[in-house]
Amino acid sequence: MSDLRERSTKKLAELKAYLEKKVVEDEEEIRTLRSFLEVIDLLLTERSYRRVEVPKTLVEDTKKQEVPPQSIRTISGVVLADMHVDGPNLRVVPGEGMKFDTNTPPFRPFLLGKVLEPMQKKDEEAVRKGGLSPDRVLSFDLDQQGNLLKQLRVKNYGDETRLSEIKNAVRWTFRKMYEKTVGT
Numbered sequence: 001m002s003d004l005r006e007r008s009t010k011k012l013a014e015l016k017a018y019l020e021k022k023v024v025e026d027e028e029e030i031r032t033l034r035s036f037l038e039v040i041d042l043l044l045t046e047r048s049y050r051r052v053e054v055p056k057t058l059v060e061d062t063k064k065q066e067v068p069p070q071s072i073r074t075i076s077g078v079v080l081a082d083m084h085v086d087g088p089n090l091r092v093v094p095g096e097g098m099k100f101d102t103n104t105p106p107f108r109p110f111l112l113g114k115v116l117e118p119m120q121k122k123d124e125e126a127v128r129k130g131g132l133s134p135d136r137v138l139s140f141d142l143d144q145q146g147n148l149l150k151q152l153r154v155k156n157y158g159d160e161t162r163l164s165e166i167k168n169a170v171r172w173t174f175r176k177m178y179e180k181t182v183g184t
Contacts, residue, residue: 037075038175072171080174083167092152092170100149104177111173116140
């Protein structure tokens with residue numbers, strides 16, 4: 001009888017190990033699927049955007065008006081940050097209760113290092129070649145309290161294509177940072 005009990009205990013332990021392994025694999029697959037959904041969400045957002053020709057007088061009037069902030073949300077609807085566009089400038093302010101450490105990847109390596117810094121260098125090169133006025137060079141700065149981001153300011157973002165690229169990069173970065181804070 002004790003031999004039977006020992007074998008059943010061994011089987012239960014094997015079953016438990018199998019289930020734990022399966023749960024880890026399934027959680028990894030769910031994270032991968034969620035990241036695919038985010039990419040699809042970004043692509044759908046980009047492709048659903050339609051450019052409309054607006055008479056120049058209306059364009060000049062709308063530049064004087066403040067554009068309402070655009071929220072960056074998770075797929076489930078949590079507000080991560082608000083993006084404010086004011087003329088040639090963009091501000092990103094973390095949502096209420098959101099604490100984003102500027103050292104959490106992909107903030108510095110991707111958003112600053114692969115998106116904003118190359119844009120700034122490209123503008124500086126255009127100034128050297130005489131194609132851009134020095135006062136039109138993209139610049140950015142962080143308002144922080146310790147390592148916590150209070151706001152990201154981007155000045156002279158450039159044209160609508162660049163603005164869209166920056167917004168998409170900011171959206172992706174903040175979602176990834178949020179995933180890392182929730183996962184811990």
